[in-house]
Amino acid sequence: MTRSESVRRAGIENKPSSAEMDNIYYTAQQLDTKLLSASIIGWE
Structure with a gap:
């Protein structure tokens, strides 16, 4: 059980x-920002 669940x-x-x-x-x-940069340079 996670701490938040407890x-x-x-x-x-x-x-x-x-x-x-x-x-x-x-x-x-x-x-x-990192996801936007990755999509601009073609990393998906």
């Missing part, structure tokens, strides 16, 4: 902090 089953709110959300957003932007 937390959910225990009834604990599993909401990312502001800093964690910033990190998630930054990571998503980096992945989006």
Whole structure:
């Protein structure tokens, strides 16, 4: 069982902090940029 599933089953709110959300957003932007670059140069 994953940590998030254990937390959910225990009834604990599993909401990312502001800093964690910033990190998630930054990571998503980096992945989006890499995927866009890969599609432009023909990697699929």
